[in-house]
Every structure is written in structure tokens, then in C-alpha cells.
Amino acid sequence: MKLVIEVAREFGTFCADADSALEFRHLHVDPLVEQAREIVFDFAGVRNMNSSFSNALIANLFSSHPNALGRVKFRNCRANVRLMIESAIDTGMMRVG
Numbered sequence: 001m002k003l004v005i006e007v008a009r010e011f012g013t014f015c016a017d018a019d020s021a022l023e024f025r026h027l028h029v030d031p032l033v034e035q036a037r038e039i040v041f042d043f044a045g046v047r048n049m050n051s052s053f054s055n056a057l058i059a060n061l062f063s064s065h066p067n068a069l070g071r072v073k074f075r076n077c078r079a080n081v082r083l084m085i086e087s088a089i090d091t092g093m094m095r096v097g
Contacts, residue, residue, distance in 0.1 A: 003036045005029070008045030015049035021056035033065045044076035054088035062092030069093070 007015065010024060029039065041058075062069060074085050 001032070001036050002038045002040065003029070003032050004040045004042060007041055007043050011046075011053075013045055013047045015046055015053040015057075018050075018052035018056040021053045022060065025057055025061060029061060030064065033061075033068050037071065039068065039072045040075055041072070042075045043078070043081050046081055047078065049081055049084050051084060051087065054084040055091055058085060058088035059092035059095070062089055063095035066093065066096045 005028070011017065011020060015021070033039065061072070069089075074082070077085060
């Protein structure tokens with residue numbers, strides 16, 4: 001199974017609500033992490049996001065499911081969004097040890 005998440009459709013063009021990101025991850029991503037062969041976060045249309053959002057959605061995903069690292073892909077990211085994603089991945093993996 002391939003899980004594709006259209007981030008702009010779920011959260012809008014400026015992703016800043018960490019509570020919504022956390023709730024979405026708990027409801028729609030975490031239950032499928034172990035079953036999905038690939039998880040794609042498509043950032044088409046997302047112009048910016050803050051660190052609270054990226055940490056809630058991405059850092060917490062990898063700290064909770066470190067084995068998912070090779071199966072999670074990020075597509076259509078603007079340069080500023082890509083930096084936030086990379087930082088969140090680093091944060092999540094540092095929590096693991």
C-alpha cells in the first residue's frame with residue numbers, strides 16, 4: 001500500500017498549526033505506518049511552514065517510527081519547506097538515539 005498525503009489540501013498553503021498536524025498524524029498516518037510500503041507527503045502548493053508544524057508532523061513521526069525513514073518521501077517542496085523538513089527529520093532521529 002502507498003499512502004499519499006496532499007499537505008496543502010489538508011492544511012492549506014501555510015502550515016503552522018502544530019495541534020492539527022499532530023492530530024492528523026495520530027489519526028491518518030500512525031495507524032498505517034507499518035502497513036505502507038511508501039508514505040508520500042506531497043507539498044505541492046505549500047508556500048511555507050513553521051517548525052512547530054514540521055516537528056509535530058515529521059519529527060514525531062520519525063521518533064515514534066524510526067524504521068519508517070526509508071519509506072517516507074517528500075515531494076514538490078519549495079526550498080524553504082525542504083529546510084524545515086530536513087530539520088524535523090534530524091530532530092526526530094536525534095530523539096531515537
